[in-house]
Amino acid sequence: MKARVLVTLKSAVLDPQGKAIEGALRSLGVPGVASVRQGKVFDVELDAADPAKAEATLKEACEKLLANTVIETYRIEFVG
Amino acid sequence: MKARVLVTLKSAVLDPQGKAIEGALRSLGVPGVASVRQGKVFDVELDAADPAKAEATLKEACEKLLANTVIETYRIEFVG
Amino acid sequence: MKSAVLVFPGSNREGDAARALTMITGSKPAMVWHAETALPAGTDLVVLPGGFSYGDYLRCGAIAGRAAIMDAVREHAARGGLVLGICNGFQILCESGLLPGVLVRNARLRFICREALLKVERNDTPFTRRYAKGAVVRFPVAHGEGNYTADVETLKRLEGEGRVVFRYVSPGGQRDDTQVLNGAANSIGGIVSEKLNVLGLMPHPENHVDPVVGPTDGRALFESIAGALERA
Amino acid sequence: MTSFEPKITPELVAEHGLKPDEYERILKLIGREPSFTELGIFSAMWNEHCSYKSSRLHLKGLPTKAPWVIQGPGENAGVIDIGDGQAAVFKMESHNHPSYIEPHQGAATGVGGILRDVFTMGARPIAALNALRFGDPKHPRTRHLVSGVVSGVGSYGNSFGVPTVGGLVGFHTRYDGNPLVNAMAVGLADADKIFYAKATGVGLPVVYLGSKTGRDGIHGATMASAEFGEGAEEKRPTVQVGDPFAEKLLLEACLEIMEAGCVVAIQDMGAAGLTCSAVEMGAKGDLGIELDLDNVPCRETGMSAYEMMLSESQERMLMVIAPGKEEQAEAIFRKWGLDFAIVGHTTDDLRFVVKHKGEIKADLPIKELGDEAPLYDRPWVETPKQQRIDPAALEISATIPGALERLIGSPDFASKRWIWEQYDYLILNNTAQRPGGDAAVVRVLDGPKALAMSCDVTPRYCEADPFEGGKQAVAEVWRNITAVGARPLALTDNLNFGNPEKPEIMGQLVGCLRGIGAAALALDFPVVSGNVSLYNETNGRGILPTPTIGGVGVLDDIDTMATLAFKAGGEVIFVVGETTGWLGQSAFLAEILDREEGAPPPVDLELERKNGDFVRALIDARLVTAVHDVSDGGLLVALAEMAMASGIGANLLAPEGINPHAYWFGEDQARYVITVASGEKAQVLRQAEIAGVTLSKIGATAGDRLNIPGERPIVIDALRERHEAWLPIYMGAGMM
Numbered sequence A, B: 001m002k003a004r005v006l007v008t009l010k011s012a013v014l015d016p017q018g019k020a021i022e023g024a025l026r027s028l029g030v031p032g033v034a035s036v037r038q039g040k041v042f043d044v045e046l047d048a049a050d051p052a053k054a055e056a057t058l059k060e061a062c063e064k065l066l067a068n069t070v071i072e073t074y075r076i077e078f079v080g
Numbered sequence C: 001m002k003s004a005v006l007v008f009p010g011s012n013r014e015g016d017a018a019r020a021l022t023m024i025t026g027s028k029p030a031m032v033w034h035a036e037t038a039l040p041a042g043t044d045l046v047v048l049p050g051g052f053s054y055g056d057y058l059r060c061g062a063i064a065g066r067a068a069i070m071d072a073v074r075e076h077a078a079r080g081g082l083v084l085g086i087c088n089g090f091q092i093l094c095e096s097g098l099l100p101g102v103l104v105r106n107a108r109l110r111f112i113c114r115e116a117l118l119k120v121e122r123n124d125t126p127f128t129r130r131y132a133k134g135a136v137v138r139f140p141v142a143h144g145e146g147n148y149t150a151d152v153e154t155l156k157r158l159e160g161e162g163r164v165v166f167r168y169v170s171p172g173g174q175r176d177d178t179q180v181l182n183g184a185a186n187s188i189g190g191i192v193s194e195k196l197n198v199l200g201l202m203p204h205p206e207n208h209v210d211p212v213v214g215p216t217d218g219r220a221l222f223e224s225i226a227g228a229l230e231r232a
Numbered sequence D: 001m002t003s004f005e006p007k008i009t010p011e012l013v014a015e016h017g018l019k020p021d022e023y024e025r026i027l028k029l030i031g032r033e034p035s036f037t038e039l040g041i042f043s044a045m046w047n048e049h050c051s052y053k054s055s056r057l058h059l060k061g062l063p064t065k066a067p068w069v070i071q072g073p074g075e076n077a078g079v080i081d082i083g084d085g086q087a088a089v090f091k092m093e094s095h096n097h098p099s100y101i102e103p104h105q106g107a108a109t110g111v112g113g114i115l116r117d118v119f120t121m122g123a124r125p126i127a128a129l130n131a132l133r134f135g136d137p138k139h140p141r142t143r144h145l146v147s148g149v150v151s152g153v154g155s156y157g158n159s160f161g162v163p164t165v166g167g168l169v170g171f172h173t174r175y176d177g178n179p180l181v182n183a184m185a186v187g188l189a190d191a192d193k194i195f196y197a198k199a200t201g202v203g204l205p206v207v208y209l210g211s212k213t214g215r216d217g218i219h220g221a222t223m224a225s226a227e228f229g230e231g232a233e234e235k236r237p238t239v240q241v242g243d244p245f246a247e248k249l250l251l252e253a254c255l256e257i258m259e260a261g262c263v264v265a266i267q268d269m270g271a272a273g274l275t276c277s278a279v280e281m282g283a284k285g286d287l288g289i290e291l292d293l294d295n296v297p298c299r300e301t302g303m304s305a306y307e308m309m310l311s312e313s314q315e316r317m318l319m320v321i322a323p324g325k326e327e328q329a330e331a332i333f334r335k336w337g338l339d340f341a342i343v344g345h346t347t348d349d350l351r352f353v354v355k356h357k358g359e360i361k362a363d364l365p366i367k368e369l370g371d372e373a374p375l376y377d378r379p380w381v382e383t384p385k386q387q388r389i390d391p392a393a394l395e396i397s398a399t400i401p402g403a404l405e406r407l408i409g410s411p412d413f414a415s416k417r418w419i420w421e422q423y424d425y426l427i428l429n430n431t432a433q434r435p436g437g438d439a440a441v442v443r444v445l446d447g448p449k450a451l452a453m454s455c456d457v458t459p460r461y462c463e464a465d466p467f468e469g470g471k472q473a474v475a476e477v478w479r480n481i482t483a484v485g486a487r488p489l490a491l492t493d494n495l496n497f498g499n500p501e502k503p504e505i506m507g508q509l510v511g512c513l514r515g516i517g518a519a520a521l522a523l524d525f526p527v528v529s530g531n532v533s534l535y536n537e538t539n540g541r542g543i544l545p546t547p548t549i550g551g552v553g554v555l556d557d558i559d560t561m562a563t564l565a566f567k568a569g570g571e572v573i574f575v576v577g578e579t580t581g582w583l584g585q586s587a588f589l590a591e592i593l594d595r596e597e598g599a600p601p602p603v604d605l606e607l608e609r610k611n612g613d614f615v616r617a618l619i620d621a622r623l624v625t626a627v628h629d630v631s632d633g634g635l636l637v638a639l640a641e642m643a644m645a646s647g648i649g650a651n652l653l654a655p656e657g658i659n660p661h662a663y664w665f666g667e668d669q670a671r672y673v674i675t676v677a678s679g680e681k682a683q684v685l686r687q688a689e690i691a692g693v694t695l696s697k698i699g700a701t702a703g704d705r706l707n708i709p710g711e712r713p714i715v716i717d718a719l720r721e722r723h724e725a726w727l728p729i730y731m732g733a734g735m736m
């Protein structure tokens, strides 16, 4: 079973990478980008076939490790 | 207009980060994770309201900066 | 005094920390592998050294923050034992919940190795007793993710409780947020726990202890610890 | 399942970089048509990188011996005795092409490779250096390359935990499509505990250690093989990704099993991975090797024998383990979280046998794979000599201060702080001389001994006169090491050239090698390791000939170490050596007059030695307060660097009987600037007389400006600002 976990910064948290990218895009002459925020994506392959169990596993993975909930939020998506 | 850009490593490319996370999940006792690959996600806000134009802008941003097309592939998604 | 230096896969300044401790406190620390579940009996000081634990993949310090040994470190800290986290060690302390906040990529996104000036904001901690209050010291930094961030309330609390121990300053000794190396909130270089027994800092005092290789402003930090433990 | 393998066609042979006559050689050697896997093995063993087929003949002329040389060229790295039972282990290697394709990963894996070379020998890396050459700053790709290469070098070394203490960075349009990334590593080992690739003992396990094997870096024939393999859903990148974390674990694990006496032979898997490492271990030990690829830890599914044999996945090692030590070795590797697999054994039949899924994929004579590699005596022509430049014939409008300011702010001379501050140069707490000096100085253990190291070359000289340029590169490195007070002991070279099939290029290689050899011999500075990188060409135009030299020397007492910063006002400034005003191929000529012409400065090796020994003796006797060698940019640039490093200025004397521009900016060799406290002046003059060394007083330190009679004063702070400005502004202009 395949899943995707998206970890993004909470909106109140400063994102230096996003800021730098905005600046770089501007100086590269890419027009019309108002803002960029960078996050992480994890493509996870799971042994479980049961979606409920898979979801529980991923939740545990996020809470324990993948996201730092002080600054980040996460979202779990199932792909195919 | 909001868009999401997903940048992931091409499948044959070594992903040291994913590997380290797999190991960490294992030792944290999170069961049933067969493999993890880590990528980046960019949440982009665009001035353009025209989807075709927005797509063109994002493509340019990816090719020029967001993705390292030698080892990465990217995907553009429009969110709401 | 008995100190323990933790070693995680990917730690790389554990030797520097051990050398500084040995040189200044006169006793050699125990090197403790991350997979251990207990600290050596009678440990007074735990040092989390610099490096790239687990490659700093995922987030710096994240994986190490969840290592087996960290439960023992938490207990040690809860008992009032001293804990010093330097650079990656600071990152690990934040990730493990022993200190608030988090360290993210430097504002300019580049790794930076440079001598930095820091103001010693208080000298009533076990780590800073041998510095004058307000003294400006020179410690090197060597990090790519030293940009300290926390939410507004946490920052307010830290400042209100006077828990910022080291702050990056300009040569004049003034806090100067435009001069910071890494973009850290409030120019924070190091913070201490509520009970003052856990210190995390990004710069490397252990690399400025030996006149052969540079200034020696870091010595007093280790002397402070030794002194504090002697008195205790 | 019998895997399908492509037929051997002339096209396939060509795609493997083998010439028709080379293929004939293979047929004759094995008496039949090779299998696809065997063809891959031959292509790996017989390419330029592994076989040195174009350069081998000429490399033979290099002096490689001295009483202190423990291991010369031919192993993973050179080894020299530095006294007190300690050995320095070092080498330099290029990662030019990969760095052009993907600068960050290319440079990172270059650093990873050279570190592995050093710790394969049983040494713990204590320092890294890097020599970088980029194209014209105005070239559209240059900024991207600088940014990527520097972050790659830094990220790998920083994470691995080795201080990056020195290097060089140059720009020239001739590197536009061919940046050079030469990485050097220096390690420390007990002199009696060096490990080698040579296998001994029949029937011993051959063990695979480290990271898993993927399809990384399978070159040339990949396009062909991709059509046959599985999972070709996207165009396969041949880029290797470095994992410094894995390498750090590999280092610790390797040193631990070496210490535990488990290792008979060890070889890292670098270029052409498993193939080169296995063949070398067997061939050096006069043993056969049989590999069973079913046991190779793979990262990807369905890898063929061909792919496993040619994979260049990083952070891997091959070892022959001592009898009965397998379990202990395995436990150590598992503790570090690394793969450990027995993938074969040594045999007594001198065959290299590769098995996969019950099939024999290769069965080749192991010695001949290396020994019978083609060796070419390629035709070469000598580079035509150029005229000596007469300063009087030059039209110079720039004032001397104006020219200095322009030079010091130009890409080649501007401060490289923006770069080296991205490298951790302090870790291990032994860096006594940081980037910015003539040579880096790294304390050995707890001292007082230290190693001095430097890398250098002046490609402009090499192009104008390969022989003199080769000599000069060695002399300059020797001088840099001398200028901190150390005794130069040995060097490593990294020969970066264009296409050797062109007689002019081959002439550059031959000329430079002769020059390097002559200087190494005259200066007792033998070559103990090196690397050759050829075919650095774009659109038929070669790079400037760039034989980067990396040197190591020993400083017995770190307390005597000299630095280049002026120390105080009121001290006498002397120049050691003769100043004739040699402007041919000088930086002044190139940068200020936009002319890269003339004969480069000749190098008098006897004089180099005499002047260098003199300076070293002064340092040793603590008679000098600051020392800097005079290299490109000439006397005034050297003085400016000493002033900028300290904030102290100087009142300089006007030259007599010599064109002032040529005097201040000429690049005569074998020179040093030294400062002497006034009390020691007489003593120093006497020493010079005894040694027969030319010593000229050129001024005294004072104030915060450089004052040249008849010229406007040069304000040091302003000069420093210019010096520091160029690179950050350049790098900041386009990107983050």
Ligand SMILES: Nc1ncnc2c1ncn2[C@@H]1O[C@H](COP(=O)(O)OP(=O)(O)O)[C@@H](O)[C@H]1O
Residues within 6 Å of the ligand: D129, D130, D131, D132, D164, D165, D166, D167, D168, D169, D413, D416, D419, D420, D423, D434, D435, D436, D437, D438, D439, D440, D456, D480, D631, D632
């Ligand atoms: N790529 C680099 N990495 C680390 N240090 C560097 C690099 N490039 C230059 N440096 C350092 O900057 C200083 C000046 O370099 P350079 O101008 O090449 O010296 P030289 O006087 O020998 O010509 C040296 O200390 C050198 O080690």
Ligand SMILES: [Mg+2]
Residues within 6 Å of the ligand: D437, D438, D439, D480, D629, D631
């Ligand atoms: Mg020099």
